[in-house]
Amino acid sequence: MAEKRKYKKRYCKYCESKVDFIDYKDTGTLKFSLSERYKIMPRRLTGNCKRHQDMITIAIKRSRAAALIPYTVTRKAVITNPFEGL
Ligand SMILES: [Zn+2]
Numbered sequence: 884m885a886e887k888r889k890y891k892k893r894y895c896k897y898c899e900s901k902v903d904f905i906d907y908k909d910t911g912t913l914k915f916s917l918s919e920r921y922k923i924m925p926r927r928l929t930g931n932c933k934r935h936q937d938m939i940t941i942a943i944k945r946s947r948a949a950a951l952i953p954y955t956v957t958r959k960a961v962i963t964n965p966f967e968g969l
Contacts, residue, residue: 907945
């Protein structure tokens with residue numbers, strides 16, 4: 884293979900665990916859809932469905948406003964890999 888894919892799983896994690904509501908206070912769940920610099924991961928990489936991606940986007944934006952998730956990260960504070968706990 885010429886190109887190695889970083890994200891193998893293409894199914895929606897939230898559909899699999901039957902999540903109907905994503906809480907903005909639940910940063911552990913939101914972390915799965917955030918990049919190492921706390922940007923929202925695009926759907927083409929995470930494999931989330933449209934419905935859940937919209938819910939995540941709203942929850943993350945609320946969470947940022949409530950200062951639970953940073954808007955920006957300095958170079959030193961970058962966490963290694965948000966997906967390693969999976
Ligand atoms: Zn879904």
